Amino acid sequence: MNKVFKALSDPTRRRVLQLLRDRPMSAGELAEHFSVSKPTMSAHFAVLREADLVDASKNGKSVIYRLKLSVLEDALLAFTGAIGLELKPDAAPNTEKETS
Amino acid sequence: MNKVFKALSDPTRRRVLQLLRDRPMSAGELAEHFSVSKPTMSAHFAVLREADLVDASKNGKSVIYRLKLSVLEDALLAFTGAIGLELKPDAAPNTEKETS
DNA sequence: CATTCATTTAGATAATTAGCTAATTATCTA
DNA sequence: TAGATAATTAGCTAATTATCTAAATGAATG
Numbered sequence: 538m539n540k541v542f543k544a545l546s547d548p549t550r551r552r553v554l555q556l557l558r559d560r561p562m563s564a565g566e567l568a569e570h571f572s573v574s575k576p577t578m579s580a581h582f583a584v585l586r587e588a589d590l591v592d593a594s595k596n597g598k599s600v601i602y603r604l605k606l607s608v609l610e611d612a613l614l615a616f617t618g619a620i621g622l623e624l625k626p627d628a629a630p631n632t633e634k635e636t637s
Numbered sequence: 638m639n640k641v642f643k644a645l646s647d648p649t650r651r652r653v654l655q656l657l658r659d660r661p662m663s664a665g666e667l668a669e670h671f672s673v674s675k676p677t678m679s680a681h682f683a684v685l686r687e688a689d690l691v692d693a694s695k696n697g698k699s700v701i702y703r704l705k706l707s708v709l710e711d712a713l714l715a716f717t718g719a720i721g722l723e724l725k726p727d728a729a730p731n732t733e734k735e736t737s
Numbered sequence: 738c739a740t741t742c743a744t745t746t747a748g749a750t751a752a753t754t755a756g757c758t759a760a761t762t763a764t765c766t767a
Numbered sequence: 768t769a770g771a772t773a774a775t776t777a778g779c780t781a782a783t784t785a786t787c788t789a790a791a792t793g794a795a796t797g
Contacts, residue, residue, distance in 0.1 A: 546646035576690040621658040624724040698773045
């Protein structure tokens, strides 16, 4: 859980997660949304992978990142639960486009 | 919101919030729960104040810290909302002892 | 098979952070 | 008013972080 919160402490990384909410995206595609260098973005992706918040899979020349929503949800619920902030899952509709 | 997430990125500070969930506590009382020096704890309190996650009030020689649950809740809901993680407030039962 | 394209690794740097001890400030009490 | 007590500020260090450019890796394609 610590790694998740560390990962969330940077606005660039939070925004990456937000972008991945709609659909999986390649590293380069994600990087286009930010004004920092590719290697810097690559380092941010590594932090997100390390926290298990995203999944990376290679597709040809690209690396596709996917949001692991459940990991985020679990960490947030664990924390809010411990704090006495009873947010609870809302059988949450997922906005992502269907892959099937 | 960035300051809130920065504040939450340290386990000591998350634990402080957790302790304050039960009741307001003085700086010294809080510090007893940790194995770091008082000045270090004081710095952590400053970060939490800066993020508006706690309220500090002087009472004689002591400084009493209180959790500002709503600020935490707002930040978390703003983020989870943006991410498409529809946690929602649960009319949360507050464990804190009544002050009235 | 040499080139191009996508991404990551290496290596450097500046800024931030968490930690410490010592000193200061503010308040209470004998 | 002279301690004693609670907390913060000052000043320091070591570790981590976000950033960069240049180089390396891996995969597709002429």
